[in-house]
Amino acid sequence: MRFKSTTGLAAIVTAAALALTGCGSSSGNGGGSTSSDGKVDGTGKTLSVLVNVSSQYPEQQKQWQSDIAAKFKAETGADVKFETFASANDELTRIQTSVVSGQGPDVYSLGTTFTPTAFATKAFVTLSDDDWNKVGGKDRFNPATLGISGPDKDHLAGIPFVSRPFVMAYNKDLLAAAGIDKPATSWDDLAAQAKKMTKDGTYGIATGYKDSFDPWKFIWAMSVQAGNPLVDGNKLKMDDPTVKKAYETYFGWLTNDKVVDPASIGWSNSNAVAAFASGKAGYLMMTTSSSIPTLDKSAVAGKYEYALMPTIAPGQTQSKSDGDAASILSGDNLVVADYSKQKDLAFAYIKLITSKDEQLNYQKTFGDLPANAEALATLTDAKLKPVADAAAKSKATPFTGAWGDIQLGLLNVTVQSIPDLAAGKVDESALDTRIKDAQNKGQASLDRASKG
């Protein structure tokens, strides 16, 4: 058994869960009686909610949770029990156990790119019109945020909670000193501007090549902007020249343009934020509004602005994508477990935390943009304007259960290229091989998805 640690563990968990629950699952839709005015009475019940632990604001998160629990209790009489997961892997394990055993949290908070995978398990409620009304109506949400809630607009499982679109931050002083009057809107311009700012230990661009997510987001964005959405029906188009061009551009910042710190091959996104915060970088790529609290306490406080990331693909003069694809559609969705016996209570909870006031309150504490359209419209902070813009110009990643594998493949090309990056040159044939490998694995995964 020692050899089979992970699988063995999964099997143990599975077996234990089965044994404990006796495969219990029912399709009960109760969860407190609903009175005529739409209020759910959940007296004596406890709703279980699984959320991402906030490593950045742990204290505030606890405070927010206890506040919300009190409000929910006042409204429905039911308690809320929050459980947290520390990483995506952690979350996945919880979901798998719950999916197999048919018991666990009632409400899950999922990252947007993970929503298709979760949807593929069919373990979460696809909302009916009636269900949408119970969470306050589909109209209360910013329409763009619904883009990755389901495979099409009639089959939506994810209820948007917050938007976290990606933007870039720039150091106003450094740009001005280099004679640049406005941030770049094409990747070519970006590299050119970055070159002007790179000197004496200051670099044009701060980014982390060792991050677990950023690399594939760059490649995805540049490819989509060049007119290749990566997944076309059942075909994966990772062997398209646009993808290679994207990698070359992304790696080129380090190898050709020399506009990023060579140490960034070992950086994650937080290292890049730290470099930018110390005033040593012109642009901070792939960041979100949740960097505001950090940057406002740093050396660049008051000297930085956000801007949309370039939307014109490398080597192009205009965007070839329908819509600008300024960012992946990013943020958190809420899903209700199919096995939950208190779905109405779950919907009531979601209704509460997606209400205008609660969304604004959340934005103030954590920096994430509201998914609630009304709340989004009231944000007037000039700094948030480009972020809100990016939210509107976000584009969903392909909605397929194979996306996890595809994303892993895109990331893996970067991981395996890091030694070449360190040596200062990424060999073209090696890059071709890596891309081809990712294409094959991703295509196999897509094939299974179309059968599944």
Add this chain to the structure above:
Amino acid sequence: MSTDASHEVRPAVDSTAGRAPRTANEAGQQPGPKDGLRRKGLSERNRPLWMLIPGGVLMIIIIVVPLLLGIYMSILNLDQYTLRKWVSAPIIGAENFVEAVTNSPLLHAVWLSVSYSLLAMVVTLPLGIAAAVATQNAFKGRAVIRSIFLIPYVLPSFVVATVWRTMLQPGGIVDEALSTVGIHVGLWLNGPQTFWTLVLVQIWASWPFIYLLALSGLQSVDHEVHEASALDGALWWNKLRYVIFPYLKGPLALAFLIGMLHHINNFTLPFVLFGVPAPTDVEVLPILTYVTSFQSFRFGLSAAMAFISLVLIAIPLFVYLRAVKLDDADTPGAKK
């Protein structure tokens, strides 16, 4: 571990068993071979075997059931699309096994796992023995030294890996230190060198285990043996080689076995050091099964991989167990 338990039990069984047959013989029944009688004596038949039930039930729940489930999973087409109703997932027979062997990095992973474990073992053995011998004789501060030696062993794997990862980062403390003496090693956490990084950190983390077992072996050497070899005029190397080392054979064989298994199963160290997707040079077995299960959601395929690796490792393990007779409880005193 079961071997240990049976050794502990043996003396008691032997002593009672030794007496019982004699009475039977005196009564004039069954003149058969004495040995056979000794084996099947009355008190052996009355051994309270039912006391094994709690342990046995636990073994079945914790080991046998998951193992069988794992084998069953390996013939299913089990992925994120079929997970929810996994009992009725389509059975695809040997397809997972064929894919694992022909179209996955499994064999490469097995090779990496075994070679890295062996390398780490080969280095830690002399280190551990040397440390045990060095701290065998009492000297001032020995207790402190011994405690310090155990630090890597008591630190959780996660902590060890996190600290090393921080130290080995590009431009990190290790690079800084080496560059002051003019050595530039390159990347530790990416590329071909990662394999050696893994071996290095594994050595650092696991040599105290060998040290512990070697120490226990040394302490079983009787005082008289030391005196006798001193009287015979044996110098330190001869004494070590021909008098002391034979005592260490048992504990070290055990250490080798447990150490190898532990290295091959070590998930935390490579996972925390390199993250996933791991550089291909450290895509060891646990990492591969993990990625296949929990990143690609191919539960069936990864169960097949785990099963194949179980078999691959079980064969040499079995041969080895027979060779060192760690599993042999029938021959009295076999462990010597």
